Amino acid sequence: xxxxxxxxxxxxxxxxxxxxxxxxxxxxRIEDQAExxxxxxxxxxxxxxxxxxxxxxxYRHVANTLSVYRSVKRLGIPDSHIVLMLxxxxxxxxxxxxxxxxxxxxxxxxxxxxxxxxxxxxxxxxTVENFLRVLTGRVPPGTPRSKRLLSDDRSNILIYMTxxxxxxxxxxxDSEEITNIExxxxxxxxxxxxxxxxxxxxxxxxxxxxxxxxxxxxxxxxLASSQVGEDSLSHQPDPAIGVHLMDRYTFYVLEFLExxxxxxxxxMNDLFQVCPKSLCVSTPGHRTDLFxxxxxNVLITDFFGSVRKVEITTxxxxxxxxxxxxxxxxxxxxxxxxxxxxxxxxxxLPVAQIIHQKPKLKDWHPPxxxxxxxxxxxxxxxxxxxxxxxxxxxx
Amino acid sequence: MAVAVRLALIVLLLLGPGGWGHTEPSRxxxxxxxxxxxxxxxxxxxxxxxxxxxxxxxxxxxGTDHYFLRxxxxxxxxxxxxxxxxxxxxxxxxxxxxxxxxxxxDRLFHTSYHSQAVHIRPVCRNARCTSISWELRQTLSVVxxxxxxxxxxxxxxxxxxxxxxxxxxxxxxxxxxxxxDITSSKQDxxxxxxxxxxxxxxxxxxxxxxxxxxxxxxxxTAVINNSRNLNLQLKWKRPPENEAPPVPFxxxxxxxxxxxxxxxxxxxxxxxxxPYRAFPVLLLDTVPWYLRLYVHTLTITSKGKENKPxxxxxxxxxxxxxxHLLEMLIQLPANSVTKVSIQFERALLKWTEYTPxxxxxFYVSPSVLSALVPSIVASKPVxxxxxxxxxxxxxxxxxxxxxVRLYTxxxxxxxxxxxxxxxxxxxxxxxxxxxxxxxxFYNLLTRTFHIEEPSKGGLAKRLANLIRRARGxxxx
Numbered sequence: 070x071x072x073x074x075x076x077x078x079x080x081x082x083x084x085x086x087x088x089x090x091x092x093x094x095x096x097x098r099i100e101d102q103a104e105x106x107x108x109x110x111x112x113x114x115x116x117x118x119x120x121x122x123x124x125x126x127x128y129r130h131v132a133n134t135l136s137v138y139r140s141v142k143r144l145g146i147p148d149s150h151i152v153l154m155l156x157x158x159x160x161x162x163x164x165x166x167x168x169x170x171x172x173x174x175x176x177x178x179x180x181x182x183x184x185x186x187x188x189x190x191x192x193x194x195x196t197v198e199n200f201l202r203v204l205t206g207r208v209p210p211g212t213p214r215s216k217r218l219l220s221d222d223r224s225n226i227l228i229y230m231t232x233x234x235x236x237x238x239x240x241x242x243d244s245e246e247i248t249n250i251e252x253x254x255x256x257x258x259x260x261x262x263x264x265x266x267x268x269x270x271x272x273x274x275x276x277x278x279x280x281x282x283x284x285x286x287x288x289x290x291x292l293a294s295s296q297v298g299e300d301s302l303s304h305q306p307d308p309a310i311g312v313h314l315m316d317r318y319t320f321y322v323l324e325f326l327e328x329x330x331x332x333x334x335x336x337m338n339d340l341f342q343v344c345p346k347s348l349c350v351s352t353p354g355h356r357t358d359l360f361x362x363x364x365x366n367v368l369i370t371d372f373f374g375s376v377r378k379v380e381i382t383t384x385x386x387x388x389x390x391x392x393x394x395x396x397x398x399x400x401x402x403x404x405x406x407x408x409x410x411x412x413x414x415x416x417x418l419p420v421a422q423i424i425h426q427k428p429k430l431k432d433w434h435p436p437x438x439x440x441x442x443x444x445x446x447x448x449x450x451x452x453x454x455x456x457x458x459x460x461x462x463x464x
Numbered sequence: 465m466a467v468a469v470r471l472a473l474i475v476l477l478l479l480g481p482g483g484w485g486h487t488e489p490s491r492x493x494x495x496x497x498x499x500x501x502x503x504x505x506x507x508x509x510x511x512x513x514x515x516x517x518x519x520x521x522x523x524x525x526x527g528t529d530h531y532f533l534r535x536x537x538x539x540x541x542x543x544x545x546x547x548x549x550x551x552x553x554x555x556x557x558x559x560x561x562x563x564x565x566x567x568x569x570d571r572l573f574h575t576s577y578h579s580q581a582v583h584i585r586p587v588c589r590n591a592r593c594t595s596i597s598w599e600l601r602q603t604l605s606v607v608x609x610x611x612x613x614x615x616x617x618x619x620x621x622x623x624x625x626x627x628x629x630x631x632x633x634x635x636x637x638x639x640x641x642x643x644x645d646i647t648s649s650k651q652d653x654x655x656x657x658x659x660x661x662x663x664x665x666x667x668x669x670x671x672x673x674x675x676x677x678x679x680x681x682x683x684x685t686a687v688i689n690n691s692r693n694l695n696l697q698l699k700w701k702r703p704p705e706n707e708a709p710p711v712p713f714x715x716x717x718x719x720x721x722x723x724x725x726x727x728x729x730x731x732x733x734x735x736x737x738x739p740y741r742a743f744p745v746l747l748l749d750t751v752p753w754y755l756r757l758y759v760h761t762l763t764i765t766s767k768g769k770e771n772k773p774x775x776x777x778x779x780x781x782x783x784x785x786x787x788h789l790l791e792m793l794i795q796l797p798a799n800s801v802t803k804v805s806i807q808f809e810r811a812l813l814k815w816t817e818y819t820p821x822x823x824x825x826f827y828v829s830p831s832v833l834s835a836l837v838p839s840i841v842a843s844k845p846v847x848x849x850x851x852x853x854x855x856x857x858x859x860x861x862x863x864x865x866x867x868v869r870l871y872t873x874x875x876x877x878x879x880x881x882x883x884x885x886x887x888x889x890x891x892x893x894x895x896x897x898x899x900x901x902x903x904x905f906y907n908l909l910t911r912t913f914h915i916e917e918p919s920k921g922g923l924a925k926r927l928a929n930l931i932r933r934a935r936g937x938x939x940x
Contacts, residue, residue: 123820161544161573169545169573184569188546193819242820244884412586412597414848414859417867418834420744423793424774 111225111266114375115218116141116151120198121232121241123157128171128304128312131159133231133273135181136173140326141227144374152203152218154190156232156242166309173315173323175307189216197247204228205258222263227271227372231319234274235366236297253283260286264278267360269372273318275300278354290337290360290367294318294344295351302350317349331374337364493517493638494556496563497537497853499677501645502656502698504709506610506618507576510625512563513853515556516600517587524594526584535789537750543578545569551580554602562634562682563642566626567604577607583857601857621697629695633682643677643852644696649888659697663687668846670855672839672866674715713738713837714796718830719871722807725880730755731805732831732872736796738838743865744774745835747804749790751828753781754879755812757788761807764792767800783811802821810879818881828875836865 076272118141120134137151150276150319160171160182171182190199202208203218220226232239235448238246270291272280277293294301294316303313304320315323341355341364357364370376416422436444474537494516503511508741548569555564572578581603587595608625610618622629633640643666647654663686669675680687680694688694715735722728734745751757759778764771775793779786796802819826843863848856858867921929921940931938 077891158542158544161542167570167574169569182545184545185549186546187549191546192542211609244820375488412848413591413593414856415588417858418744418746418836420793420836423746432888 087253110223111371112223113220114150114225114227114372116146116227116229117154117203117218118151119154119195119228119230119232121156121195121230121239123242125157125159125162125164126247126312127157127232128159128310129315131155131157132173132181132315134229134412135171135183135186136315136319136323137229138186139181139183140323140329141373142212144326144329144370145331146373146375147183148187149215150375151187152190152216153186154195154200154203155188155190155192155193157192164311172307172310173320175305175314185217187323192403193242195242197241197245197251200241200247201251201255204255204264206262206264218264220264223266224264225267225269225372226265227269227272229273230280231273231316234272234280236276236279239272239274239280249283252280253285256284256289257286259316260288267371271322273316277301278356281356284356284359287359288361289356290364291352291356292340294349296354317346318344318351318353321348326369329369329373331370331376333368333370335369335463337367340369365391369463392398466844492633494634494636495639495853496637497639497641497643498563498566499643499852499854500696500698502620502648503607503673504648506700507607508610508620508625508698509577509605509607509886511603511854512567512607513857514564514602515853516556517597519589519597520586520595521682522596524596525668535748535750537829539752539829543580544573547580547749548572551582551602552637553710554582554600556636557634559633562637562640563630564621564634565630566628566759568627571626572604572606575606576609577605579606586652595820597791601853619697619699622695629693630682630688631693632688637683640682641852642680642682642694642696643854644680644698645675646678647673647675655701657699657701660694661697666852668851668855669841670917671868672837672841672843674841688812711737714743714833714835714868714870716831716833716872718875720828720875720877725810725878727807727809728755728877729761729807730757730875731771731803734802734804734833736798736800736802738798740798741838742795742797743838744793744795745833745834747790747792747794749788751781751788751790751808752789752826753783753785754813754826755779755788755808755828755877756811757790758807760810762790762804763806764794764802764804766797766802771795771797771802784817810877811886812880812882813832815882815884815887818884822884825876825878829872830871833868833870835868835870836860836862837868838865839863 071147110396116138118134118138120130122130134153134155139152141151142148159165162260169182170180173179173181190203203216206218210219218226230239232241237250238248239252240246256268256270259268265288267288268290270281270289271285272292273294274280276295276297276299278296281289281291281293282297295318302317304315304317322340325340325343337357341353344353344354360367368376485502494514496515497513499511499513501511552559552564552567552936557564559565559567581601582603583599583603585599585601586593587599589597630642644658644662646656646658646665649658658678662680663684664679664681665681666677667674674886680696682688682694713736715737717735719731720728721731730751732747732749734747736742751755759780764773771794773792773794775791777789777791779789781788790806791795792804794802794804843860843866845863846855848859858869860866925940932939
């Protein structure tokens, strides 16, 4: 009796176990889907790379910025999506023994200047005002596209800054500075205008960690080369060029990035480990509390590269020729063949015309303030001297 | 089936009237050219020129409206690969095929002279110039220094100059040619040898003198041989004689004189070295507003006597709005030096208007001289379509003179600079004075004093008193 009643209970227990295991399988698939859902939702990548130092002995800051530019371009971000600001020209500087090159390794191993560099803000144009205008999008109406940051709310932006800095500020070109509060406010403006999806901020200056202390907008991850009170040191001088070529932190970041390719799955935790204190002498720091995703789920190529999610479809679309356009273009070719007259250039220096030209008629403008005032004074003095009765001879 | 029929229809339509592969070169064409000129010093000058032309459908009014002409100049710009990259992007073949593969930045900027330009101008299609074509010309000139890059050797080849050789013409180009100046070799036989030997030569009067060029046409299959590349080599059979190079008929110099940071004088020297011909020169000067010109001190002297210009146009500067514009047409007498000088005063800028490195100085843009210089040899009238591009960049209409545009050197002028540390000093001093003087005065006036009872002693004191009473010692 008891055995009989036991068996259905075992059976139900077995059935229950099986149901549970199926349920957990379904759950893990749902978890995968959910994880896919929470991967970065960006559709395009931008980079703003700023070097703020002028003069030949700050060669290493330009080399820093150019090495990040080179990595970012190599991993897929096109020039139209990179705003590169270099405060001085090192490559064609008169002191450069090898013109049109900027080296990052001594013995001139790697030319980070490259053959197709496009600098958007150069020399005196790199100012705090221009930098903030680029970030917030408030540029003058005539600014060309290459000088604008045209990001939207699905853009991941990489911002890299290097130069001389201190506790709470970064020096621009020896004449002005930007404080960490201004930078935090600029990022908040960007957030409120929905100009970024996620932002990675890297800074390589002395006391760099002070620059990210004041951020308060969401979705920002920040890295710095040194803590408050520490100096970031330069890497190695080159005896032929005569200056230090790179800063330590960016040198090791460049070595790390040279191993990344667009398909790599390396995540941000590896970037945080780049340049420990033994190599860098300063302690690099990072800040992730404002960032919603876990850094171990964030790929390096989410910010440094431009990886597109591609969906392959087997649909076909057939293109119809537009007969109207083709007929009109054929007609144009025929007309051109008929009208083959010799072309004529304008006269280069028409001396006779220049000598004998009539003077240009200038528009007549009514007399301005000073002349009017002068005449009023003269008339007043005249009538005060000779009396008002002379007025009737005029009117 | 239906798709195949549609495809056939499309192919038929494309092969229809004037569609596929018409033989006349269309007017929207690209011509590219490289001119290599060996200089008497052993250096080599190379000039690239690319011309794109397209017809415009707009109909223009007759005559040009001069109210819309503007002249703007940036006195100093460091030219580097970042300038070359967008310039190369304007070329139809970019740097992939044709002559533009030679444009490698690390060789082009390791030269003693580098110049690149973009010219856009309308070309009249009929006599009244109401319908036009647009012409875009890009020129790049470099002079390779024998001693800096050539290690002293004077044998040149394309590979040594550009680290590349030519492989194929640009598929979009209607003409793609290399010209090598072999004038010196034709005169004194066998000074210069060009390898591979040219199939054709071209002779013409260029800039007033008779010149001969070896022509290599990249569209001609015989030029690019089996090894599929063309590496021109120039060898000097005899070292070039150290004779002075011929002095050009027109050259100019500009300098600033004077002392101190208050005033100075701008002088331009124009040299006419032709033995008997005088010619006119149009001098255009743009001086920034912070050098206040005294126009009453403008003097033009030739051979010691005053030389009145045939035409003067002066537009005064407006502070912070526009610079001075001075344009004069001066007749330079034969074999003379003409000096144009004007005095100026330096202005003090507002402290935010200074550049981050104001002690470097401020640049004054070069003067532009346009002149019709008499030629040594009269040129024959040519069809501009057939002549090479370097001949038609500044086409002259008169056969006895040729057009030349010269730029003098830019000038560097120091302006009086204030002490930039003063705002910081003032803030420090004012804050110190306020803190010490006013602060102490304020404290004296507003601070009140009140008596405070001494505390009866904390726990420690009471414990100590207990122990002292036990010992029989007087309490604290």
